[in-house]
Amino acid sequence: MFSLPPTGGRARRLALTSGAVVLTGSLLAAGAATASAGAAPERQAGATVAATAQALGLDAKEQLVVKDTVKDADGTVHTRYERTYAGLPVLGGDLIVHRGADGAVQEVTKAVETTIKVASLTPKLTPTAAKSAAVKAAKAAKTTGATTGEAPRKVVWAVDGKPVLAYETVVSGTQEDGVTPSLLRVVTDADTGKKLYEQQLINDIAGGISAEGGSAAGKPGSPQAGAVGTGASQYSGTVSLNSTTSSKGFSLVDSVRGGSSTVDLQHRTGGKGVVFTDADNVWGDGTPGHNQTAAVEAAYGAAQTWDFYKNVLNRNGIKNDGRAPVSRVHYGNAYQNAYWDDQAFAITYGDGANNQHPLTQLDVAGHEFSHGVTSATAGLQYSGESGGLNEATSDIFGTAVEWNANNPQDKGDYLLGEKIDIFGNGKPLRYQDRPSKDGRGSADYWSAAVGNLDVHYSSGVANHFFYLLAEGSGAKDINGVHYDSPTVDGSTVTGIGRDKAVQIWYKALTSYFTSTTDYHGAREGTLKAAADLYGANSAEVDAVDAAWTAVNVQG
Incomplete structure (x- = not known):
């Protein structure tokens, strides 16, 4: 999700998506x-x-x-x-x-080295009791309207090192902010009733969590005829948009990119919404007051993200199956967040403060889309250090999407959400060169306490690593932005370039990271990825080692 992280309390409440962050x-x-x-x-x-x-x-x-x-x-x-x-x-x-x-x-x-074995497959706890315990846990997490329609399912919980028979229950409702949907996954010991784990399956960018069922329109391979229109966006200038012909003229469905559709939720927080249509294939006017402007930005972001994965990383959509997610805009009223919902296979955007700053900026679109990619590959759990890596992965690829788009109105940078003004002071949501510049607790360096932070703050270690690997340490101006990236030990790191850094992170995510990978596991995985791509004795491997050391992740 791309919402503001909570200012205090339960770090685990943020579950950005590891594909709606499913285990x-x-x-x-x-x-x-x-x-x-x-x-x-x-x-x-x-x-x-x-x-x-x-x-x-x-x-x-x-x-x-x-x-x-x-x-x-x-x-x-x-x-x-x-x-x-x-x-x-x-x-x-x-x-x-x-x-x-x-x-x-x-x-x-x-993910775990433990031998998988449980003494009995017959639970002492009834499914009804497990369901009640899960609803209770959701209420304790300030979920309103907590309910679960499906019966708990039996699973084996092995993450903590000792496999136990457990129940897994998903509780739906609304999160503490009263707007963001909630899908809370609760794992309960099937013998003792003890809660073993809870995870929010709605992944937001700013630090709130939400989820909501119901995707809309646009199946891959739709036979609709394609067309190219133009759109006036709020952040990216005038852009080209793929659309399809319809009875109402044109629909904002991209038949070139997996049937990607853009949907108007009409300020509701439920329902499937309505696919945007237009008579002349000219969309929006560049202001938030025009209903189509946010749709232009969302559709453009979806297209640029699709093209980045396809052309740079050779990936055909989130699940590599050619299917595109739905983009949903105008969620709620003045909602300052965006989130990925793996179950709905959709990205949802709020309109920001006073409905004037929709969270549809290009790097936000890349961020949320990438939560789906993480879910489809490593499945990084959305808590502890693996949760920080999950969130950082979306930041890294969101940044890469922005650079790859090469849009003169939204130039590439190492800032996340710099145009959406989520704090009301013109500052970006996150800084990759020195994450602590956000003043909200993001970590520049690894420590044993990092795993206790909210995932939007523990992500700082990997974000900092990525910046150092790409650009190196010290003060410099890049594409009109000033950066000054320090190292934990005062060492000097020489960057290998953003393109190589992106390839290494993607290779590690898809070939070496598992659901439980922590920062030291990420170091090992990226070193192996660099060796695979550039050779075991390459300068790129040395740079990966140096960048991790610079953020205090030692070998």
Whole structure:
């Protein structure tokens, strides 16, 4: 989500999206996610997957489900699996098997090293009691209208190191701000009734959480005829927009990019909204007073983000399946946030203070879209250090989208949300060169306490790492913005360029990060990614090492 983080209290309340931040094991209910090119043979060959489980020495009750596969240029294949135990999803059971071009296993990366085994599959706690406990937890988290329509499901909770039988319940309602939707995932010990974990499945950018069901319009592969219109945006100037012809003239549905549609929620906080239409294919007038202006910005941001992933990272949409999410604007009244909802597969934007500053800026669009990508790949949990990495991943790719767009009205920079004026003083939401400049508690450097921070603040360590890796330390002016990035030990870091830094982070996310990766795991993963891309003895590997050391993440 791209909302303001809370000023105090429950850090875990912010769950930006790890795909609406679902725990990796939770995705099993919907089936395995799409794989990258070259993954089909293993995905289709159940015997191969079973043989992999046997080769890894897994218990006979354990099964693997392919979630994603990445194939390197040298033939190395990284296959990401989720795990079941006696048919139950294992939360924290995800792992990645790395095979050489000859098919031999080179390494295995596990979210947890613990052997998955529980004494009994018969819970002492009834589903009704688990449901009540989850609703109680939601109310304690200040959720109003807390309710759950679906029965809790049995899972194995392994994240904490000792696998236990548990119930997983999703409670819906409204968050403490009275506007942002809430989807709170609660994991309860199936024997004792103790709450093991809670996670907000709505991912916002500023630090509030929300979720709401109901996607709208625009299925991939729609037969509608495409057209190119123009739009006057508030932040990005006059832009080209792909639309489709309709009975009302034109609909803001991009048939070129997976059926991406832009929807008007009409200041409601529920419902599917209405796809924007226009008679002459000329949209908005550049002011927030025109209903279409925010739609122009959202549609432009969705297109630029899609193109960044497609052209720079060779990824065909969030799940690499060619399907685009819905962009929803005019949520609520003067709502100062934006969020990703994995279940609705949608990005939702508020109109900001006095409905004059919609959170539709280009880097916000990239940020929210990237929450979906994180969910579809590493599935980083949205709490602790993994939550900070989740949030930073969206900041990093949001920044990269802005640079890649090369828009003269919204130039590339290392500031997040610099145009949306979310604080009312013209300052950006976040600073990647020195995160603590936000004055709200973002961390410049790693410490043992970082994992206790709200994820929008613990993300500062990775944001700072990324800036140092791309641009280096010290004072400099880049694209008209002054930066002065310090290091924890006074060392000098020489950057390798933003393009390489982006490739390294994406490679680490898709090939080495798991649901439980922390900052030291991220250091290891990015070092391996740099070696894969540029060679084990390359200057890029040395730069990754130096940048992590500069933010106090030691080897």
